[in-house]
Amino acid sequence: MxxxxxxxxxxxxxxxxTAQRIQQFYKNKSRDSGxxxxxxxxxxxxxxxxxxGLILIVAYNWDQFSKWVKIGISFIPLLFxxxxxxxxxxxxxxxxxxxxxxxxxxxxxxxxAISLLSQIYNIEAEISGFIKWWIxxxxxxxxxxxxxxxxxxxxxxxxxxxxxxxxxxxQAYDFxxxxxxxxxxxxxxxxxxxxMQHHLLILHHWTIPIVLTIFLFFNSSLLCERFVVVACLIxxxxxxxxxxxxxxxQKFLSNGYxxxxxxxxxxxxxxxxxxxxxxDSIAGNxxxxxTSGNPLLPAIFLIALGLxxxxxxxxxxxxxxxxxxxxxxxxxxxxxxxxxxPATGQFLSNLFILAAAAKLIYDGxxxxxxxxxxxxxxxxxxxxxxxxxxxxxxxxxxGLLFIALGLxCFGINWxxxxxxxxx
Amino acid sequence: MKSGWxxxxxxxxxxxxxxxxxxxxxxxxxxxxxxxxxxxxxxxxDPKDPFRGTYFNINPIPxxxxxxxxxxxxxxxxxxxxxxxxxxxxxxFYSVQPxxxxxxxxxxxxxxxxxTFPVYPDSVYSATxxxxxxxxxxxxxxxxxxxxxxxxxxxxxxxxxxAGLHVLNGKASLEGLxxxxxxxx
Numbered sequence: 001m002x003x004x005x006x007x008x009x010x011x012x013x014x015x016x017x018t019a020q021r022i023q024q025f026y027k028n029k030s031r032d033s034g035x036x037x038x039x040x041x042x043x044x045x046x047x048x049x050x051x052x053g054l055i056l057i058v059a060y061n062w063d064q065f066s067k068w069v070k071i072g073i074s075f076i077p078l079l080f081x082x083x084x085x086x087x088x089x090x091x092x093x094x095x096x097x098x099x100x101x102x103x104x105x106x107x108x109x110x111x112x113a114i115s116l117l118s119q120i121y122n123i124e125a126e127i128s129g130f131i132k133w134w135i136x137x138x139x140x141x142x143x144x145x146x147x148x149x150x151x152x153x154x155x156x157x158x159x160x161x162x163x164x165x166x167x168x169x170x171q172a173y174d175f176x177x178x179x180x181x182x183x184x185x186x187x188x189x190x191x192x193x194x195x196m197q198h199h200l201l202i203l204h205h206w207t208i209p210i211v212l213t214i215f216l217f218f219n220s221s222l223l224c225e226r227f228v229v230v231a232c233l234i235x236x237x238x239x240x241x242x243x244x245x246x247x248x249x250q251k252f253l254s255n256g257y258x259x260x261x262x263x264x265x266x267x268x269x270x271x272x273x274x275x276x277x278x279x280d281s282i283a284g285n286x287x288x289x290x291t292s293g294n295p296l297l298p299a300i301f302l303i304a305l306g307l308x309x310x311x312x313x314x315x316x317x318x319x320x321x322x323x324x325x326x327x328x329x330x331x332x333x334x335x336x337x338x339x340x341x342p343a344t345g346q347f348l349s350n351l352f353i354l355a356a357a358a359k360l361i362y363d364g365x366x367x368x369x370x371x372x373x374x375x376x377x378x379x380x381x382x383x384x385x386x387x388x389x390x391x392x393x394x395x396x397x398x399g400l401l402f403i404a405l406g407l408x409c410f411g412i413n414w415x416x417x418x419x420x421x422x423x
Numbered sequence: 424m425k426s427g428w429x430x431x432x433x434x435x436x437x438x439x440x441x442x443x444x445x446x447x448x449x450x451x452x453x454x455x456x457x458x459x460x461x462x463x464x465x466x467x468x469d470p471k472d473p474f475r476g477t478y479f480n481i482n483p484i485p486x487x488x489x490x491x492x493x494x495x496x497x498x499x500x501x502x503x504x505x506x507x508x509x510x511x512x513x514x515x516f517y518s519v520q521p522x523x524x525x526x527x528x529x530x531x532x533x534x535x536x537x538x539t540f541p542v543y544p545d546s547v548y549s550a551t552x553x554x555x556x557x558x559x560x561x562x563x564x565x566x567x568x569x570x571x572x573x574x575x576x577x578x579x580x581x582x583x584x585x586a587g588l589h590v591l592n593g594k595a596s597l598e599g600l601x602x603x604x605x606x607x608x
Contacts, residue, residue, distance in 0.1 A: 071448060082437050089433060093426060115443050119560040121451040122478075122597040125559075132527075137443060140436045144429050 051108025065279050067120060076107035088145065096146070103147030110137045128164040131157055134179055142187045148200035152207060154184055159211040160355075173222070196250060201315050205247070206256030207280035213264065222297045224289030229268060230335055231297075234305045236264035240325040241308050254321045265328040266379060269356070270386060272331060272349035278342040286339050289332060296349050305332070327356045353383055361412065366415050377409050447582065450579055451596050458591030462513040462601055465586045478558040479573075479600055479607075481586045487551040489542060490520050494552050495521065496536050503531040503593060504552065513585065519552070526593070533593035556588070556597040569607055576602040 003020045003155045014022075021124050054077060064197065065073070084102045092098035111134050117123070118130065141152035158180050188208065191201055216235050220228045243258035252258065271277055290298055312325065338345020360376030363369070384405060388398055465483040465565045490496060502521055504529035506514035517528050537553040561569050575581055587598040587606070 075444070078440065082440075085433060085437075089426070090430060111438060113440075117444060117447055121447070122556060122559055123447065123451065133443070137436075137440050140432055144433045144436065159516075 011019070016103070025282050029276065036346075043097060047101055047104045048109065051105070051112065054108075054112055070116065070120050074120070074212065076112045078106075078113050081105040081109040085145070092205055099145040100147050100149050103141050103145035103150045104153075106141055107150050107153060110134060126164075128161055131164065132162045132176060135161065136176075139183055141181060142184070148191070148198060148204070151184060151187055152200055152203055153208045155164050155178070155204065155211050158184070159207070159214055162211070162214045165218075167218050167221055177218065181211070181215060192246065196247065197254060202254045205250070205254060208257075209260035222294060224285060224298075226285035226339075227289045227298050227301075229272070230286065230332055231301045232268050232331050233335075234301050234308070236261045236268070237308050237325055237328045238304065238329065240263065241311055244325075245311065261328075262324050265324040265331070266353075266356075268325060269331050269349065269353045272334065273346065273353055273383065273386065277349075278338060278346040285404065286336065296317070323356055323359055327352060350383075350387070354380075357383060365412060365416065368419055369414055370413065372408075373412055373416060377405075377412070450594065454591045454596040455589045455598075458589035458594070460512055460587065460589055460594065460598070461530055462512050462585035462587050463506065463514055463516075465584055475600055476485060476594050478560045481554070481557055481559055481597065481600070483552075483554050483586060485516055485552070487549050488516075489547050489549050490519075491547055493548055495540075496548075498536055498539055500536045502534055502552075503527075504534050504554075506530045506532070512587075519550075522593075530590055531593055532588075532590060532595045555595055556586070559586070559597055559600050567606075573600075573602065573607060576605075 005014070005022060007017060008014045009019055027030065051053050082104065083366075085106055088095075088098045088102045114130060114133055114137075135154055139154060141147055142154070158177055162177055185208075189202060191204075196205070212235065213232075216231060219227075220231075223231055239257040241253055241263035243261055247255045247257055270295030308327070331349065334345050334348045334352065335350060357379040360379060361373055362376075364371070364376055384401060388401070441563050463483050465481050467472075496502070496519075500521065503524070503526045504519055505517040505526055507517040509515045514530055517582060519534075520527060522533065532555065534555060535553045537551040539550045541547070542549045556569055581605045585601040587601055589596045589598060
C-alpha cells in the first residue's frame with residue numbers, strides 16, 4: 001500500500017507530527033530490512049576475522065621489534081577502536097550496524113592487548129585467567145553500545161571460563177561467574193522489551209540455557225550430591241516457565257528454553273530409572289544435606305521452586321505440549337520418596353517416564369501431530385533401550401520388543417498421515 | 424539508558440581498560456627493574472597456545488614438597504617459596520611457608536598450593552605447588568630453531584635447565600630459559 005503523506009495532511013486526516021513519525025517508522029524499518037541484516041552479519045564476521053587475524057600475525061612474527069614498540073603495537077587497535085567508539089556514540093548511536101561493529105572491535109582489541117601483553121611479559125599463563133580479564137574489561141560494552149553480538153560473545157566466554165576452571169569444593173568460591181551472569185542477565189532481560197526476534201538475540205535464547213546449566217554444575221560443590229539432581233530439575237522447570245511464559249509466542253527455533261527444559265528433564269528422569277541411582281546408601285541423603293550442609297543454596301532452590309509453581313498457577317499456563325514441567329515436578333517428589341524407600345523411588349521414576357512418553361504419543365495421535373508422536377516414540381525407544389541394556393533379558397524378548405516398537409512407529413505414523421490426507 | 428549515562432560508562436570503561444592493562448606493565452617493569460635476578464632449576468615440555476603462540480612450559484623444581492603438620496597447608500592457600508643462594512645467580516629451593524608468616528629468606532616467590540594429599544597417613548603429607556609463571560612465549564619463526572637448540576642441549580644429561588626470573592617482594596617476572604650457562608634465544 002503506497003500512501004502519499006502530503007495528501008493525507010492536506011485533507012486533515014493526519015497532522016505534521018504524525019506524518020513525521022510515520023516517515024521515521026518506515027525509515028527505521030528499512031534499516032532492519034533483509035539487506036541491512038545481511039550487511040550487519042557480514043560486518044560482524046569481517047570484524048571477527050580481522051581481530052583474529054591481527055592476533056595471529058602480529059603476535060607470532062614480531063621478533064625484530066623492541067619491547068616498548070611491541071607494547072605500543074598492542075595498544076594501537078584498542079586506541080583506534082575506542083576512538084571509533086567516541087565517534088559512534090556522538091554521530092551514529094542509533095545505527096545498529098555501526099554500534100555492533102565498534103563494540104565488537106573494542107572486544108577484540110582488548111583481547112589483542114591482553115594476548116600481546118601476556119606474551120611480552122609471560123604473564124597469565126592459564127587460559128581461564130586470560131578469559132576472565134577479557135570479560136571483566138569488556139562486560140559494560142553491551143550496555144554502552146546496545147550490542148547483542150558482544151553480549152553473545154561474553155555469554156560464550158563465561159561458558160568457556162566455566163569449563164576451563166576446576167570445580168573443586170575445597171577451594172574458595174569463585175564469585176566471578178555469578179557476578180558476570182547477573183550483569184549480563186540484566187541486559188538480556190532489558191532487551192526483551194525491544195522484541196525477542198532479533199537473530200543475535202535468538203542465539204542468546206539457546207546459549208543462555210546451556211551456560212546456566214554449566215553454571216549449575218559449577219555450583220554443585222555447594223550442594224550435596226543428591227540435591228544437585230533436585231537443583232537440576234528446578235532449573236529445567238525454570239527454563240520451562242520461560243519457554244511457556246514470556247517465550248510462549250516464539251517459534252520453536254527462537255525458543256531454546258523449550259528444548260533445554262525438555263532434554264534436561266528427560267535426561268535427568270532417564271538417569272533416575274537406573275539401578276546405580278537408587279542404591280540403599282542414598283537413603284536420607286537429601287535430608288542430611290538440608291540440615292547439616294550449607295543450607296543457603298538448597299533454600300534458594302526450594303524457594304525458586306515455590307515461586308515457579310506459583311507462577312504456573314498465576315499465569316494459568318496450560319499443560320504444555322510436552323508435559324515436561326509436570327514430569328519434572330513429579331520427579332522431585334519421587335526423589336524425596338526415594339529418600340525413604342529407594343526401590344519405590346526407582347519404580348515411580350520408571351512409571352512417570354513411561355507415562356510421559358505414552359502421554360506424548362497419545363497427544364500426538366489425537367492432535368494428529370507427527371512431531372509430537374515421534375518425540376513420544378523416540379522417548380519410549382530410549383527408555384526401552386536403556387532399560388533393556390541395564391537388565392538381563394533373553395535375546396528373544398529383546399528382539400520381539402524391538403520388532404513391536406518398530407511396528408508401532410510405522411503404524412502410528414502411517415495412521416496419522418492417512419488421516420491427514422483424508423482431510 | 425540515556426546517552427549521558429552511556430558517555431559516563433564509556434569513559435569509565437576506557438579508563439578502566441587502560442588502567443588495568445597499564446598496571447600490568449607497571450607491575451612487570453617494576454619487578455624487572457628493582458627485583459633480584461635469579462635462576463632456578465626446572466624441567467619443561469613444549470606445547471602451544473591458540474592465542475599466544477608457541478611457548479615452553481616451565482616446570483620449576485620442586486613441583487611438590489612434604490610436610491608433617493596436616494593443618495599447616497590447604498588447597499588454594501597462598502604461600503611463600505623461599506630460595507637460598509647456590510652459586511652465582513643460581514638459587515635453589517629452601518622451604519615453603521604460609522604467606523601469613525614473614526619469609527624466612529630474602530629471596531622468595533608468592534605461589535599457591537594446588538593439591539594436598541597424605542603420603543603416609545597420619546605422618547607425612549604432600550602438597551603440589553602452582554608457580555605464578557609457567558609459560559615462556561617464543562616467536563613463531565624462531566620456535567623451530569629454539570626447539571632444536573633445546574633438544575640438542577638436552578641430549579647431554581649433565582646440563583641443567585634454569586628459568587631466569589626477576590623477583591621483588593614475592594612477585595616474579597619470567598625473563599627467559601637457560602640451558603647450562605647459555606640463554607635460549
